[in-house]
Amino acid sequence: EIVLTQSPGTLSLSPGERATLSCRASQSVSSSYLAWYQQKPGQAPRLLISGASSRATGIPDRFSGSGSGTDFTLTISRLEPEDFAVYYCQQYGNSPRTFGQGTKVEIK
């Protein structure tokens, strides 16, 4: 099983700042089959990125994904108030498909 480790656990930033979230896999993720989801309190997750770097429909371009192999990054170029949430990475290239434990982006 591929274990995904997200860091940091919590990121305290101000609106307008840049957020950099890391997702590290215990073994290489096939074909960069890595997705990112955003979850706000009391809401369902929302797909942001798939294929490590492809934004889902309707996702603003301040969200970008990068990486390959075992190291992946989600970057939010300038935080908007609505971006404060928990972010999860997920690998879907190997069975069982697994999620990271999440990174909380909170207002500083």
Next chain:
Amino acid sequence: QVQLVESGGGVVQPGRSLRLSCAASAFTFSTYGMHWVRQAPGKGLEWVAVISYDGSNKYYADSLKGRFTISRDNSKNTLYLQMNSLRADDTAVYYCAKDRGNLAYIFDYWGQGTLVTVSS
């Protein structure tokens, strides 16, 4: 707009059964794989099960040990999860999620979830 509405959650005693439903609308349900994903209170996401577009293929998380069964009725645009021999650690919000394709395991739309609480 794609809509997924779960129902059937509630409080159930350990060892009992429960069936969840997910009503889908605004997309061609019969052409997409569908998943159940759960989230224990205050915890992360855990994939539970997937069913192919036509119901011919079903896969489950190993941790379930055969207690759960996923099914679908394409004539009713509805996904189901039959949960048997429930345990306290099955307590979670259960989300149904649409697959981007058949078995891509990319969850592009999610329902709002239904809470299952297993407690005596």
